[in-house]
Amino acid sequence: MGNLATPFVPSRTVNPAPVVRPTGRILVVEDDPAVQKALRRLFETEGYAVETQSDGKSALDSFQASAPAAIVLDLRLPKVSGSDVCKEIKSLNPSLPIVVLSAASDVSDKVLLLELGADDYVTKPFSPRELLARVRAALRHTARMPDVQVESFDDISVDFKKMEVKREGKPVILTAQEFKTFQFLVRNADRVISRDELLNEVWGYQNYPSTRTVDNHILKLRQKLERDPSSPVHFRTVHGMGYKFVR
Amino acid sequence: MGNLATPFVPSRTVNPAPVVRPTGRILVVEDDPAVQKALRRLFETEGYAVETQSDGKSALDSFQASAPAAIVLDLRLPKVSGSDVCKEIKSLNPSLPIVVLSAASDVSDKVLLLELGADDYVTKPFSPRELLARVRAALRHTARMPDVQVESFDDISVDFKKMEVKREGKPVILTAQEFKTFQFLVRNADRVISRDELLNEVWGYQNYPSTRTVDNHILKLRQKLERDPSSPVHFRTVHGMGYKFVR
DNA sequence: TGGTATTCGTCAAATCGTTGTAAGCTTTGA
DNA sequence: TCAAAGCTTACAACGATTTGACGAATACCA
Numbered sequence: 427m428g429n430l431a432t433p434f435v436p437s438r439t440v441n442p443a444p445v446v447r448p449t450g451r452i453l454v455v456e457d458d459p460a461v462q463k464a465l466r467r468l469f470e471t472e473g474y475a476v477e478t479q480s481d482g483k484s485a486l487d488s489f490q491a492s493a494p495a496a497i498v499l500d501l502r503l504p505k506v507s508g509s510d511v512c513k514e515i516k517s518l519n520p521s522l523p524i525v526v527l528s529a530a531s532d533v534s535d536k537v538l539l540l541e542l543g544a545d546d547y548v549t550k551p552f553s554p555r556e557l558l559a560r561v562r563a564a565l566r567h568t569a570r571m572p573d574v575q576v577e578s579f580d581d582i583s584v585d586f587k588k589m590e591v592k593r594e595g596k597p598v599i600l601t602a603q604e605f606k607t608f609q610f611l612v613r614n615a616d617r618v619i620s621r622d623e624l625l626n627e628v629w630g631y632q633n634y635p636s637t638r639t640v641d642n643h644i645l646k647l648r649q650k651l652e653r654d655p656s657s658p659v660h661f662r663t664v665h666g667m668g669y670k671f672v673r
Numbered sequence: 674m675g676n677l678a679t680p681f682v683p684s685r686t687v688n689p690a691p692v693v694r695p696t697g698r699i700l701v702v703e704d705d706p707a708v709q710k711a712l713r714r715l716f717e718t719e720g721y722a723v724e725t726q727s728d729g730k731s732a733l734d735s736f737q738a739s740a741p742a743a744i745v746l747d748l749r750l751p752k753v754s755g756s757d758v759c760k761e762i763k764s765l766n767p768s769l770p771i772v773v774l775s776a777a778s779d780v781s782d783k784v785l786l787l788e789l790g791a792d793d794y795v796t797k798p799f800s801p802r803e804l805l806a807r808v809r810a811a812l813r814h815t816a817r818m819p820d821v822q823v824e825s826f827d828d829i830s831v832d833f834k835k836m837e838v839k840r841e842g843k844p845v846i847l848t849a850q851e852f853k854t855f856q857f858l859v860r861n862a863d864r865v866i867s868r869d870e871l872l873n874e875v876w877g878y879q880n881y882p883s884t885r886t887v888d889n890h891i892l893k894l895r896q897k898l899e900r901d902p903s904s905p906v907h908f909r910t911v912h913g914m915g916y917k918f919v920r
Numbered sequence: 921t922g923g924t925a926t927t928c929g930t931c932a933a934a935t936c937g938t939t940g941t942a943a944g945c946t947t948t949g950a
Numbered sequence: 951t952c953a954a955a956g957c958t959t960a961c962a963a964c965g966a967t968t969t970g971a972c973g974a975a976t977a978c979c980a
Contacts (some may be wrong), residue, residue: 481907520714520718521718539798539799539800539801540708540711540712540798540799540801540804541707541708541711541714543711543714543801544800544801545800545801545802546800546801546802546803547800553881555881555883556881557879559869559873559881560873562873563802563873564802565825566870567802568871587863587864587865587866588863588864588917589865589911589914589917601912601913602911602912602913602914603913605914
């Protein structure tokens with residue numbers, strides 16, 4: 427799943443039901459250009475969209491403007507120190523996971539990190555994999571599953587945790603992408619969702635060519651889940667707008 | 674995607690699957706006000722109720738009066754030392770989980786902690802997430818004391834305590850890593866588990882191998898435990914997602 | 921109301937990603 | 951020092967996803 431970083435365009439004004447965010451954008455704040463580049467590559471090859479900033483001031487601006495899903499923050503920064511950035515961000519949004527990069531000497535102070543409000547840290551030199559693991563864990567943690575894991579309507583029932591869908595009690599096999607699409611639609615039932623939004627939220631794309639990809643997945647879902655796929659009841663087309671799922 | 678036929682439930686929204694939510698109050702015993710505040714924030718944003726005390730004496734009183742679900746205890750305390758508090762509490766209520774905070778120098782000897790009766794410890798500086806994880810683990814541990822230590826299905830039986838697996842009554846030798854993987858899967862039966870999650874839960878941060886490693890362990894488990902390893906029934910692949918264990 | 925432009929549904933082919941597996945290498949512990 | 955366990959690598963096989971063409975449906979506008 428390839429990704430290119432481009433400016434984020436908020437598509438929703440309000441934040442409705444919990445939204446499934448498979449791949450978030452990561453804000454990397456790091457002043458050393460070499461390290462910055464390496465980090466970008468690390469996360470991008472893992473399918474994350476990456477935004478980079480080189481100093482604390484820009485980081486704060488960037489955080490305000492683009493609402494990243496997680497932040498990787500070097501403690502050693504020019505102008506505004508990493509610590510201050512961390513505190514500031516945490517005070518604005520306590521649930522946004524921040525993973526701190528620090529030289530071993532920086533954290534000699536016993537509980538500094540805790541006071542900063544950072545969620546996790548790795549000390550330089552660190553293994554890329556470990557950083558990745560920690561960021562992923564941080565993301566997973568905040569993207570907490572909504573309480574309701576099971577839904578049913580019409581003759582369909584879904585168990586999001588087990589990734590099982592049944593129709594008239596009989597199992598229906600959905601592929602990974604189909605399932606994610608379905609899940610997103612169900613969790614945003616009754617709301618009109620544009621293809622762009624689907625691509626952003628389900629596919630994690632930041633930019634993309636014009637594509638029939640979404641349509642194809644809707645097609646598959648209709649074939650598998652609608653009583654009469656040729657006149658869909660649940661997966662509705664809203665012409666010129668996108669799709670809408672209704673129970 | 675594995676699906677098993679079960680009766681169709683026509684209600685609209687079925688009751689939520691049991692979600693592990695923070696329950697109970699955590700008693701934080703810490704004399705440094707800044708750290709105390711940070712700890713409070715850490716646990717509270719996670720949904721725990723927090724009670725704080727600054728010295729050993731008050732901690733003991735508090736423990737008696739309010740019966741917390743777990744205790745986070747700094748070893749460095751004024752008046753009554755943390756060690757004594759720990760011993761005292763453990764003698765009064767051995768099953769109450771205690772996670773100890775200690776400077777690295779304090780625990781040159783890990784054995785000491787065990788003597789104290791502490792369930793777990795983190796050394797400063799610690800990652801907030803790690804502390805959280807350990808407290809959660811400690812809670813989980815005691816929360817499901819009536820833990821099933823023996824499971825069986827198909828022609829397999831497992832004794833988690835003895836770390837023994839038998840197939841058709843005959844012992845099967847699993848390596849440590851295989852056993853851990855197996856255990857995690859069994860305890861999360863029916864749920865789809867990503868490689869990442871397995872890596873985090875079974876392997877942990879410090880050694881974070883490649884995802885191919887997981888595949889190999891699943892392969893071994895299938896070879897050792899499936900009737901027909903080439904068409905696995907229990908260790909199912911969920912393409913694009915991970916694995917799922919089904920009894 | 922008819923013509924035109926846009927958007928959507930559908931299909932098959934091509935691409936791309938994921939998984940299973942074996943073999944070899946590294947680490948660990950007796 | 952050796953054997954066992956664990957990890958990495960490579961690659962084939964498989965399946966999922968994307969693409970692009972094209973006709974059908976819908977909206978727009980004179």
